[in-house]
Amino acid sequence: MIEPLDTILSLVLLSILFSFGSSLLPGLIEVIAFQGIVVSIVPLFLAHDMVPAGIAFTLVTLLIRGIIIPLCIYLAIKKIAIRREVEPIIGFHASILAGLALIVVATFVSRKFDVPSISASALLLPTTITLLVAGMFILIARRNAIAMVLGYIMMENGIYLVGTTFSIRALHIVEFGILLDVLAAVMIMAIILQNINHTFDDVDTALLRTLKE
Amino acid sequence: MNLFFLSILIIVSGGVLSLCLLTRFTQMKMVAVGLIGSGCVIGLVDSLYKLFHPVSYMASFNYLNAFAISFETDGLSAFFLVPIFFVSLLAAIYSFHYMNNPGESLKTAVNYLFFGVLIASMAMVVTASNIITFLLSWELMSLSSFFLVIHNHGSPANRRAGYLYFVFSHVGAMFIFAAFGVMYSYTGSFDLITAATLPESLKITVFVLTFIGFGSKAGIFPLHVWLPHAHPAAPSHISAVMSGVMIKTGIYGILRMYMLLDLNTPLLGEIVVTAGMISGILGVVYALAQHDIKRLLAYSSVENIGIILIGMGIGMIGVSSGNEFMAVMGFAGALLHVMNHSIFKSLLFMGAGMVIHKTGTQAIDAMGGVLKKMKVTGFCFLIGSLAISGLPPFNGFVGEFFIYMGGFKGVGLDKTAFVLSHLAIISLAVIGGLAMACFTKVFGVVFQGEARSTYKHTLEEKEPAMLTSMIILAALCVVIGIFPGIFFHMALKGVSALGLGLGDVPMEPFLTMTGNITSSAFLFLCIFILIFALRTRLFKGKILAKAGTWGCGFTQPTPRMQYTGSSYGASIIDFFKPVAPLKENHPPVSGVFPKTTHYHSQIEDIAEVHMGNVIIRPVLWLFDKLRFIQHGDIHLYIGYILLTIIVLLFFV
Numbered sequence: 001m002i003e004p005l006d007t008i009l010s011l012v013l014l015s016i017l018f019s020f021g022s023s024l025l026p027g028l029i030e031v032i033a034f035q036g037i038v039v040s041i042v043p044l045f046l047a048h049d050m051v052p053a054g055i056a057f058t059l060v061t062l063l064i065r066g067i068i069i070p071l072c073i074y075l076a077i078k079k080i081a082i083r084r085e086v087e088p089i090i091g092f093h094a095s096i097l098a099g100l101a102l103i104v105v106a107t108f109v110s111r112k113f114d115v116p117s118i119s120a121s122a123l124l125l126p127t128t129i130t131l132l133v134a135g136m137f138i139l140i141a142r143r144n145a146i147a148m149v150l151g152y153i154m155m156e157n158g159i160y161l162v163g164t165t166f167s168i169r170a171l172h173i174v175e176f177g178i179l180l181d182v183l184a185a186v187m188i189m190a191i192i193l194q195n196i197n198h199t200f201d202d203v204d205t206a207l208l209r210t211l212k213e
Numbered sequence: 214m215n216l217f218f219l220s221i222l223i224i225v226s227g228g229v230l231s232l233c234l235l236t237r238f239t240q241m242k243m244v245a246v247g248l249i250g251s252g253c254v255i256g257l258v259d260s261l262y263k264l265f266h267p268v269s270y271m272a273s274f275n276y277l278n279a280f281a282i283s284f285e286t287d288g289l290s291a292f293f294l295v296p297i298f299f300v301s302l303l304a305a306i307y308s309f310h311y312m313n314n315p316g317e318s319l320k321t322a323v324n325y326l327f328f329g330v331l332i333a334s335m336a337m338v339v340t341a342s343n344i345i346t347f348l349l350s351w352e353l354m355s356l357s358s359f360f361l362v363i364h365n366h367g368s369p370a371n372r373r374a375g376y377l378y379f380v381f382s383h384v385g386a387m388f389i390f391a392a393f394g395v396m397y398s399y400t401g402s403f404d405l406i407t408a409a410t411l412p413e414s415l416k417i418t419v420f421v422l423t424f425i426g427f428g429s430k431a432g433i434f435p436l437h438v439w440l441p442h443a444h445p446a447a448p449s450h451i452s453a454v455m456s457g458v459m460i461k462t463g464i465y466g467i468l469r470m471y472m473l474l475d476l477n478t479p480l481l482g483e484i485v486v487t488a489g490m491i492s493g494i495l496g497v498v499y500a501l502a503q504h505d506i507k508r509l510l511a512y513s514s515v516e517n518i519g520i521i522l523i524g525m526g527i528g529m530i531g532v533s534s535g536n537e538f539m540a541v542m543g544f545a546g547a548l549l550h551v552m553n554h555s556i557f558k559s560l561l562f563m564g565a566g567m568v569i570h571k572t573g574t575q576a577i578d579a580m581g582g583v584l585k586k587m588k589v590t591g592f593c594f595l596i597g598s599l600a601i602s603g604l605p606p607f608n609g610f611v612g613e614f615f616i617y618m619g620g621f622k623g624v625g626l627d628k629t630a631f632v633l634s635h636l637a638i639i640s641l642a643v644i645g646g647l648a649m650a651c652f653t654k655v656f657g658v659v660f661q662g663e664a665r666s667t668y669k670h671t672l673e674e675k676e677p678a679m680l681t682s683m684i685i686l687a688a689l690c691v692v693i694g695i696f697p698g699i700f701f702h703m704a705l706k707g708v709s710a711l712g713l714g715l716g717d718v719p720m721e722p723f724l725t726m727t728g729n730i731t732s733s734a735f736l737f738l739c740i741f742i743l744i745f746a747l748r749t750r751l752f753k754g755k756i757l758a759k760a761g762t763w764g765c766g767f768t769q770p771t772p773r774m775q776y777t778g779s780s781y782g783a784s785i786i787d788f789f790k791p792v793a794p795l796k797e798n799h800p801p802v803s804g805v806f807p808k809t810t811h812y813h814s815q816i817e818d819i820a821e822v823h824m825g826n827v828i829i830r831p832v833l834w835l836f837d838k839l840r841f842i843q844h845g846d847i848h849l850y851i852g853y854i855l856l857t858i859i860v861l862l863f864f865v
Contacts, residue, residue, distance in 0.1 A: 089848060139851045148847075209845035 005045040009123040011038050012157075013103060016134045019154065020095040025077055025084045025146055029070050032150050037066035039131075039157045043164050064179055065160075069153065069186055076190060077146055087143035087204065095141060099134060106130040124161070131158030143204050145196060149189045156182045216259040217286070217340070218272070220298070221333045223252030228329025231322040238315040245325040246309045246678075249332065253302035256336060260286075260294035264706050271342070280403055282349070285342035288710025289472070292548060292703060293339040293465050296555040300457045301332045303682040304450040307563050310676035311450055311570065324364055324448065330357040331454065338462050343403040344393045351389065351462075355382040355430075358459055361451045362443045374439075374446035381439035385429030389466070392422035408473040416474045420481060423470045424488075431463025433522065434492035435820030437515045441503075444511035445575060449566020452507060456514045457559035461551050464521055471529065472711045479533040479629065486526030486633050490640040493519025497647040498789045501654065501782045502816035505575045506565045509655060510558065513601065516644060517554045521547045523637050524616040528708075530623055530630050538722070539622035541708055545723075546615030548704040553608040553693060557600040560686035564594035567679055568659060573669025577658050577778045584660035586672030589680050591660045593687040598652035600690040603645045606734030608693035611701070614730070617641060647785065654781045663772040695734040698727040779814055792819055 015035040022028045040062040044055070077084065088095065103126065110125035135155025139148050160178050200207045227248025234241035263270060263286050273283035286294070305328070312321045334357060337350035359382065363375035396419055400407040411419065429436040440460070444452045471481065496515030503509035528543025530536075567590045568583055569575050584591035600607035620641065623634030674680060693700050701723060764770040786795055798813040 133855070136851060136855045140848045140855065143848070 033070035086147040220256035228326040231325040257298040264291040292707030307682040309678040374442040388426030427466035445507035453559035453562035457555040482529030489522025542619030550612030560597040
């Protein structure tokens with residue numbers, strides 16, 4: 001029996017592996033956009049009662065997460081017009097291998113948690129954990145600042161999934177809180193990026209080391 | 214409780230509104246002073262009412278269902294609320310003319326904002342009834358006073374003082390947190406009242422931890438290091454509030470913990486009396502050696518905290534040895550001294566502020582002759598000095614008198630209590646004598662003689678707001694000194710709230726004592742007036758000539774050839790050399806025609822020096838070794854976060 005929810009979550013997991021393997025920024029942005037879209041439709045397939053307002057919220061989330069934020073970042077790299085490689089610290093093959101290991105560990109670990117809505121899908125919790133850690137992984141393993149922003153967004157996708165998993169009562173409030181966070185964070189990061197680029201003529205975050213006292 | 218919250222609301226809104234009126238300097242001050250002042254009046258009336266109607270008032274707010282913000286006023290809280298609101302009221306009035314630079318409009322507004330927050334948080338500290346509320350108010354108080362200290366953040370010395378204060382208040386808070394943590398881990402409840410259920414050994418731990426934590430706020434030696442830096446750095450009305458009232462919240466904390474823990478071992482009294490004697494004597498010795506008038510006043514606060522602690526310690530010894538009279542005398546004397554000190558210390562800080570304002574210097578040895586031009590300030594300062602030296606018929610005498618009485622009761626006890634009571638009495642006497650020397654030095658050098666340098670402004674008193682505050686405080690010094698009955702009654706209300714297991718404290722034996730004080734003060738006043746009248750009468754119709762001091766035949770004296778404060782104190786300081794080393798810088802005079810030379814002396818605070826050697830250096834060394842953690846690579850920083858999360862998730 002194939003549940004639609006399982007399919008969606010598998011897509012999310014796949015998108016993580018793809019994001020680990022993509023070497024150019026535009027490709028990475030596309031993967032993240034796809035992931036955003038997929039993640040935001042998850043609530044539609046969870047067993048909650050869907051009121052019209054709920055659907056509207058989901059659509060807005062999808063719009064922001066899947067289209068607006070990636071578009072903004074895409075335009076930003078066009079504008080700054082800098083190197084388009086993600087500049088890995090950990091190589092792509094090693095990253096993908098790490099991603100696979102991560103999924104395995106996440107699946108193993110998720111059994112230890114006792115979450116009420118886990119019954120919706122066996123994949124939900126592993127995916128969530130994988131997303132969170134994978135976002136962190138990109139933050140750690142990519143030197144390009146924009147790739148790091150994308151890693152952050154991936155993490156936020158994970159947090160969003162956690163929100164949908166845990167909070168059944170105040171679902172949309174949580175969602176919107178997270179969304180606001182993301183928007184604010186992306187804006188702040190854009191400003192910081194501009195400044196880094198302005199100072200170092202590059203967005204390589206390793207250069208920040210020179211600021212050390 | 215509603216009136217209490219109303220007053221806090223008004224006080225804080227006064228601070229906030231001042232930010233909205235930045236462009237209109239005078240209106241801003243009027244609004245801020247008006248609102249803060251009226252809030253204080255409401256609070257004062259409310260707390261006086263509560264003090265005389267000793268019922269426990271409670272109020273509680275639930276926030277997010279996680280923890281309650283709750284307040285409770287009993288006699289002890291109400292007793293501390295009285296000086297908090299009263300001194301703040303006068304300080305607010307004083308500030309109206311003290312903050313007189315329209316160019317610093319923003320700074321002034323920020324000052325009022327944090328001033329409002331400080332008053333409100335002090336009031337909340339003494340009324341908080343659970344751990345969360347207490348710590349919240351405590352932190353608010355520390356932070357707002359920190360921002361008040363760095364008012365003149367343009368100068369490096371000020372920033373250094375602010376930093377020192379910040380560190381000390383937070384190290385102190387850390388100890389309080391630790392103590393409350395111990396309490397919470399045992400009781401599992403945020404209510405302070407549950408502290409009584411702790412086992413004996415934990416109680417002592419909690420008391421010692423809170424004693425250190427609150428002691429660093431109160432300025433107990435050797436935790437007083439921040440005081441002589443922060444007080445001179447802050448504006449004078451803020452110093453008045455901080456030294457007069459804020460450090461008393463530390464005393465409140467110690468008293469409250471003593472009351473809550475309900476411990477009946479003689480150890481506590483011994484600790485407190487010993488700490489009190491050390492702070493008292495060393496505080497006044499260091500005060501005597503200071504050159505900066507506000508630093509001197511700050512050290513004198515350390516001394517007075519010492520006196521208060523001696524009183525509390527005598528009270529605790531009285532409780533543990535079952536000596537009812539001694540206990541009541543000790544605690545009531547201590548509480549009365551809390552109130553008295555808040556009055557005369559803020560008076561002295563305000564007077565010092567006035568003088569500094571006009572002369573443009575804080576150095577005692579650069580002033581002189583101020584009394585001739587500033588009669589009101591000088592007279593008020595004189596009253597404050599006499600009161601702080603503990604001389605009758607002023608208020609300082611009354612509090613110390615009751616502590617003495619408590620001490621004399623303890624002489625009849627055995628062993629340790631006997632020794633400590635003797636030592637307490639002796640050290641009180643030593644403190645009194647040295648305080649006398651200290652303040653004759655200040656008054657003699659600053660107010661009398663001739664001006665030793667050219668002053669920034671002409672010496673005149675044209676600030677009615679500043680004068681009013683000082684006159685009210687000076688008048689109160691005299692009133693409490695002559696009619697201590699009602700104020701002693703207030704202190705007794707505070708003591709009975711301590712719940713010493715003595716039941717209702719009878720008033721009669723104390724009433725006769727206060728009555729005796731009143732009659733002897735009257736006698737003293739009568740003699741004084743008589744002598745004064747006699748003098749006027751004898752001098753009537755005679756010619757009074759004024760001339761310079763005889764200079765032993767030297768024909769060209771200058772105002773610089775006057776007795777200085779340093780030389781006045783030198784012989785006494787010399788006696789205390791082991792604990793108060795004097796560093797002198799004085800190239801010797803040699804040859805027939807010696808070149809210009811100079812003399813510079815500075816007293817070293819042994820607490821400061823040793824704290825630097827024993828604690829700060831090793832800590833700095835350790836953290837220097839840990840510097841590799843901060844390597845500047847953002848990716849590894851994120852790695853740290855990930856590691857922390859994983860560790861927290863799986864191992865905690």
